[in-house]
Amino acid sequence: MxxxxxxxxxxxxxxxxxxxxxxxxxxxxxxxxxxxxxxxxxxxxxxxxxxxxxxxxxxxxxxxxxxxxxxxxxxxxxxxxxxxxxxxxxxxxxxxxxxxxxHPELGNNAALGRVLGLKAEGQAGEQNLLWHGGWEGKGDAAEFAAHVGQSLGRDAQLLGRKDKPIRRVAWCTGGAQGFFADAIALGVDAFITGEASEQNYHMAMESDVAFIAAGHHATERFGIQALGEHLLRSNGINVEFVDINNPV
The missing domain is CATH 3.40.1390.30 (NIF3 (NGG1p interacting factor 3)-like)
Structure with a gap:
């Protein structure tokens, strides 16, 4: 090509x-x-x-x-x-x-939602990059954070009440901790992104919305792989994903 x-x-x-x-x-x-x-x-x-x-x-x-x-x-x-x-x-x-x-099918947010069993229902926030929907599983914040960590192969940091029941979730991959206020306004039970800032802890405690920092790199591995698979299917081009580990 x-x-x-x-x-x-x-x-x-x-x-x-x-x-x-x-x-x-x-x-x-x-x-x-x-x-x-x-x-x-x-x-x-x-x-x-x-x-x-x-x-x-x-x-x-x-x-x-x-x-x-x-x-x-x-x-x-x-x-x-x-x-x-x-x-x-x-x-x-x-x-x-x-x-x-x-991207609605191949993007990082779409792909992370599939990996975590999140049913996307809409998009909000800056440039519609904040996704939200329901979690197909059942459990509290501690159980949900454990599910996120297991799905991504790394520990997920949970801020907020551990026994908070989780039904509705908002998410944006990478460094989207600044979207937390928008997620809270959506009325969700938890927000997932890659990184956490100092103020996110206090916001989680005072809003009673769980904040989960699952890793910038870890949350953004899936979109590029989905894009590569699309290129392979549509153009037959040889693609290979190389995961250079990053703990952040």
Missing amino acids: QLNELTQALDALLEPWRYKDYAPNGLQVEGRGEVRKIVLGVTASQALIDAAIARGADAILVHHGYFWKGEDARICGMKRQRIRSLLQHDISLIAYHLPLDG
Whole structure:
């Protein structure tokens, strides 16, 4: 598949123009014109680039790419080494941030909901990135947090009352702790995201809504895999997900 055909297909699927984002979506570093193998990952770290080189990949497709708003624009240090590795091996870097969070079928929120057994009923909040619905299981906050942790393969941090019955849940993957007030306003019993901030503990206690921090990386592993599976089905392109572990 030609690189321009791949990026056009991804843009048409994920519609990046619908989002006000913090980094450019789509092709960020241009490599060779023909793409036969894609390495998928959450973040375009040096470790992921090295894995792509070892696997003979033509392109890397990630959720977290480069050139974030407000970052130092100079190509120095770690950024220089990463981009140098890509250019030396003629590997393209393609990244989709909020478009991959928000896609109704392949996105991080949609995929996390499926993994956790959450039945999506609607979207709210900034750019409709806050999902909400019912939990198919039964139990209190402690049991629900244990279910989240078991499903994601890591301990989930629970803030709030442990014996709170959980029926309705709101969620947004990654660093969406700032959406907690919007989740509380929806009348849910629990909110799931990747990270926690200091004030989230007090909000959880005073609102009686459980806050679950399940890991930024852990909650955002599934959308990129769903996107890769879509590329395999629709274009027959060789894809491989490489999970570079991150405890955050």
